[in-house]
Amino acid sequence: MGQAKLLFVDDEDELISALVERLELRGIDATGVTSGDEALERLREEHFDVVVIDVKMPGIGGLEVLRTISRRYPDVKVILMTGHGSTEDSEIGRRLGAVAYLQKPVDLEDLLATVRQASSSMETQESNAG
Amino acid sequence: MRDDPLRGSDREGVLFFGAMGAGLSHELSNIFNIINELAGLQQDIVAAAAQSGTAGLARVTDLAARIKAQVDRGEAINRSLHRLSHCIDDTEVDFDLGDALALFGTLAARAARLAEVDIDIRPPETSLAHRGSSFDLLLALHACMRVALAAATSVRRIDVWAEEGPSGVRVIVGSGDPVAGTDGDPSNAAVLMSGSAALGAAPRIETTPEGECHIVLDLGSRRTVAAEQADERKAEV
Numbered sequence: 063m064g065q066a067k068l069l070f071v072d073d074e075d076e077l078i079s080a081l082v083e084r085l086e087l088r089g090i091d092a093t094g095v096t097s098g099d100e101a102l103e104r105l106r107e108e109h110f111d112v113v114v115i116d117v118k119m120p121g122i123g124g125l126e127v128l129r130t131i132s133r134r135y136p137d138v139k140v141i142l143m144t145g146h147g148s149t150e151d152s153e154i155g156r157r158l159g160a161v162a163y164l165q166k167p168v169d170l171e172d173l174l175a176t177v178r179q180a181s182s183s184m185e186t187q188e189s190n191a192g
Numbered sequence: 193m194r195d196d197p198l199r200g201s202d203r204e205g206v207l208f209f210g211a212m213g214a215g216l217s218h219e220l221s222n223i224f225n226i227i228n229e230l231a232g233l234q235q236d237i238v239a240a241a242a243q244s245g246t247a248g249l250a251r252v253t254d255l256a257a258r259i260k261a262q263v264d265r266g267e268a269i270n271r272s273l274h275r276l277s278h279c280i281d282d283t284e285v286d287f288d289l290g291d292a293l294a295l296f297g298t299l300a301a302r303a304a305r306l307a308e309v310d311i312d313i314r315p316p317e318t319s320l321a322h323r324g325s326s327f328d329l330l331l332a333l334h335a336c337m338r339v340a341l342a343a344a345t346s347v348r349r350i351d352v353w354a355e356e357g358p359s360g361v362r363v364i365v366g367s368g369d370p371v372a373g374t375d376g377d378p379s380n381a382a383v384l385m386s387g388s389a390a391l392g393a394a395p396r397i398e399t400t401p402e403g404e405c406h407i408v409l410d411l412g413s414r415r416t417v418a419a420e421q422a423d424e425r426k427a428e429v
Binding site: 073074076077080081083084087118119120121145146166167170 | 217222224226236237
């Protein structure tokens with residue numbers, strides 16, 4: 063598998079655009095959207111390897127988006143991000159299949175390491191299946 | 193189970209202050225996260241420019257403006273938090289209803305955004321002074337807002353304004369969606385009554401001929417100190 067294709071979901075438009083710009087400068091294929099609805103719409107249109115979602119958003123919240131992704135796209139890895147995380151949210155996230163739960167502000171290198179980890183677990187799964 | 197040391201309107205006030213503090217702190221965290229990311233992007237751009245030998249000045253200037261915009265946003269939120277914290281001390285003062293409503297707009301913005309409801313705070317056309325506790329008014333408005341937000345499922349719009357009538361000043365939280373009357377929904381009654389207990393003005397729900405729901409807070413005609421002083425001066429003359 064080549065480099066992972068990332069989808070970022072956060073209702074703070076400026077956060078998403080800065081993050082996506084930084085990843086693009088590193089040659090990483092990243093897309094940003096600002097709502098859970100938009101994220102699910104993008105996933106219907108194209109494949110993403112890893113989706114990074116903010117837990118607290120207007121409309122469909124991060125945990126609900128995760129639940130839908132796990133059901134519809136079981137091969138997509140999900141990382142949850144939160145500003146004020148609760149242990150309960152983190153537990154629910156893991157039960158729903160999130161591979162990691164990160165506290166904001168997230169250091170970009172830490173985020174990329176988590177994404178790499180998620181991608182490599184995906185590769186292992188693929189090679190085991192093959 | 194231990195006894196709750198806070199009861200009645202004190203408890204409502206603390207819960208309201210806690211909810212507002214948590215919401216504003218969350219908004220400030222969002223701003224710090226954005227500034228953190230923009231500063232990181234600025235470093236990336238400067239590093240890339242140094243490597244390629246190009247200046248990249250336009251992008252760095254643009255980023256400085258974006259950081260400044262976030263700092264201004266944070267400043268406004270911090271000012272609101274500061275005003276909210278201080279108005280608890282003022283139990284019986286003259287205050288401007290337009291200012292109080294504007295503060296309420298900032299405090300309510302996050303809850304409205306998360307509920308995907310548009311909120312429009314309409315300041316009075318002329319200055320509308322009132323005597324009392326602006327904190328108690330904010331607390332009562334918060335209760336009205338909670339009831340209106342819970343009912344906002346279709347039109348998803350809430351307007352808040354103050355007006356002066358024959359029986360004094362009233363503040364109205366208007367919803368395009370039907371809000372069940374306090375007699376029809378006991379949970380609405382509980383929220384409205386406990387939230388407005390300190391203010392001493394029981395909110396009532398009216399439906400306009402156009403089908404809009406108004407949660408009305410009658411503040412009555414509390415003479416401000418400024419008005420009383422003006423009357424005294426007139427009497428002396």
